Amino acid sequence: MEISMMWHTTLDTPAGPFTYVVSDAGAVRASGFTAEVGTLLPLVHDKLREESQPAASPGPVGDAVHSYLAGDLTAIDSVVVEQHTGGPFMTHAWQVMRDIKPGEPVTYTGFAELAGRPSAVRAAATACARNAAALFVPCHRVLGTDGTLRGYRWGLDVKTWLLQHEQTAGIQGPAVVSHSATRSVQRTKM
Template sequence: MTARYATVPTPPGAFTVVVTEDADGADVVLAGGWTEEVGELLPVVHRSLRPDAVAPDPHLAVLDVVEAFHAGEVGAIDDVVVRQHSGPFLTEAWEVLRTVPAGRPDTYAAFAARCGRPAAIRAAANACARNAAALFVPCHRVLGSDGGLGGFRWGTDVKRWLLDHEARHAAVPA
């Protein structure tokens, strides 16, 4: 399978996204992250989904979503179709990450509880660390129990920018 990719400038840095197509020909995100190097994204895609080749495509429809998110429409990422694969806990945890509201980050402990396994804090952190589709599966919305940033594959400066951006633009109920 050949996947397509594109890189666009964003305020926290260049963002690259890798997509493939589903059975109906619609784009599905395999990976995304703040890098100009598509080769940095491919190793985190599960081997069963990893493309044999990648080709640049500057006209990916998902780029409109990336630009809308960075322009302040933080909910724009919510409906992007993502494909990741792993064991049952990680697969479910990535779906749960998509329910963490913009502007209201969870702690790793709260995220573990949200996943139905409150004692699985390390497993919840591992789900964030192994997430290939950063931005669309918003692992940046999970913080340390002390409120600290914790880690982020793309750097804590990017994570801080994303959290501050979402706090400014999210429609958080009073």
């Protein structure tokens, strides 16, 4: 019997260190703006959690992040995400969140409407809070009901940077930037 593993990589980004944890198949199970993989592992659902080791290279997920940072805001759209939840609304809400266009943030109310449950504003906010795959499931694109920045697990400074990056890159289009412009760093501390 072959033992499944998860693999983690940390990239330096303008918004701070970004770490992602992927399955053997390359699906993102958790990601966030931290250098500590130990912060991400508890976000992986128990049924999906396996031992995690440093990846030998950033792989396709790293390539997508580099392209996103260089201005190709849709590069992260094709990254496969594997999250597990106890209910169909959460799964549906996360998929809907992936359809929110870069540079076009919505409020919790708007997100609830997009998810087909306009009165479920709190459930929409909970979907953001329980999202383990930051950036790839872009909860940073959801604002408070009044249109202001609200909580983000990785900090409002990071959320602000992401929203400004998407607004600016959306106007200017992708830049031609070498992937070496964002340096990969492997972390082993757990």
